[in-house]
Amino acid sequence: MDFWKWYDRQLLAAKQYDIPIYELDWLVLRLTYLDKLDLRLRSPNISQKITPELLTELDQLWQKRLSDRIPVQYLAGSVTWRDLELQVSPAVLIPRPETELIIDIIAEHCQAEIYHNGIWVDLGTGSGAIAIGLAKCFLKAEIHAIDYSRDALEIATLNASNHHQKIHFDHGKWFEPLAKLNLQNKLAGIVSNPPYIPSHQVLNLQPEVQNHEPHLALDGGQDGLDDIRELVNTAPEYLISGGFWIIEMMVGQAQIVRSLLQANGKYKNIQIHQDYSGIERFISAQIN
Numbered sequence: 001m002d003f004w005k006w007y008d009r010q011l012l013a014a015k016q017y018d019i020p021i022y023e024l025d026w027l028v029l030r031l032t033y034l035d036k037l038d039l040r041l042r043s044p045n046i047s048q049k050i051t052p053e054l055l056t057e058l059d060q061l062w063q064k065r066l067s068d069r070i071p072v073q074y075l076a077g078s079v080t081w082r083d084l085e086l087q088v089s090p091a092v093l094i095p096r097p098e099t100e101l102i103i104d105i106i107a108e109h110c111q112a113e114i115y116h117n118g119i120w121v122d123l124g125t126g127s128g129a130i131a132i133g134l135a136k137c138f139l140k141a142e143i144h145a146i147d148y149s150r151d152a153l154e155i156a157t158l159n160a161s162n163h164h165q166k167i168h169f170d171h172g173k174w175f176e177p178l179a180k181l182n183l184q185n186k187l188a189g190i191v192s193n194p195p196y197i198p199s200h201q202v203l204n205l206q207p208e209v210q211n212h213e214p215h216l217a218l219d220g221g222q223d224g225l226d227d228i229r230e231l232v233n234t235a236p237e238y239l240i241s242g243g244f245w246i247i248e249m250m251v252g253q254a255q256i257v258r259s260l261l262q263a264n265g266k267y268k269n270i271q272i273h274q275d276y277s278g279i280e281r282f283i284s285a286q287i288n
């Protein structure tokens with residue numbers, strides 16, 4: 001079949017299934033390594049570049065996108081996050097564009113030597129995105145990354161190795177692995193994008209997320225704050241004086257998390273940061 005005929009049919013199908021057209025383009029470009037402009041300008045030589053086998057593969061994956069609502073990133077097995085190509089599978093949350101900013105906020109607020117030479121931990125590392133981003137930013141730092149999912153750690157380890165980053169991966173619940181490593185009062189920074197969606201809302205998420213992304217990565221308990229409370233309450237045992245703490249949160253949680261930090265009494269310089277859409281997405285603080 002001619003590529004353009006196939007493409008035009010799939011544009012219509014995408015509309016019918018209420019799936020954004022850019023996802024079709026994304027999958028085509030990912031699999032074919034064609035240029036975006038070729039697609040936009042409907043370059044006549046595209047058809048020749050796409051072999052029948054490649055078109056069959058593309059079609060099979062795209063039909064899964066339409067019928068099974070599988071995210072295109074899982075179908076392709078990879079995603080671009082910041083300047084990183086990362087492998088993803090249904091064992092890990094697909095790293096989101098809005099999370100990219102967390103690295104820039106850390107870089108801006110942690111310019112002192114204690115941070116650049118210190119020990120950092122990414123709690124709930126998933127694909128390893130944040131830990132790898134951090135390692136590329138803090139070349140002399142010792143980076144640890146923790147996850148309770150062994151399958152996620154496998155992917156994160158592969159991603160770190162693909163990017164030639166030395167990261168210490170440890171399995172366990174939040175601070176447990178750090179206790180075993182005797183890292184109390186030793187960390188320059190803690191970063192986390194924890195599960196923060198209230199349990200009842202997880203069941204109402206779009207099918208792509210609800211049926212395909214790991215619930216361990218999403219479900220933050222009854223009010224969404226179970227894991228955030230643990231991160232607020234236990235982090236002071238592990239951070240050095242002046243140590244930096246930052247997490248991502250959900251729309252509407254900023255003031256509650258600020259109150260949790262204030263009530264704890266061990267934090268100062270509490271700051272809320274917006275994402276690219278102006279949503280209060282991150283909150284940072286330092287240990288007294």
Ligand SMILES: C[S@@+](CC[C@H](N)C(=O)[O-])C[C@H]1O[C@@H](n2cnc3c(N)ncnc32)[C@H](O)[C@@H]1O
Binds near residue numbers: 194
């Ligand atoms: C929202 S995802 C974030 C993944 C990745 N850091 C990112 O930003 O794309 C949360 C991660 O926390 C992990 N997680 C959930 N509960 C955990 C726990 N008790 N201890 C350690 N990790 C946990 C999940 O497996 C998941 O990888």
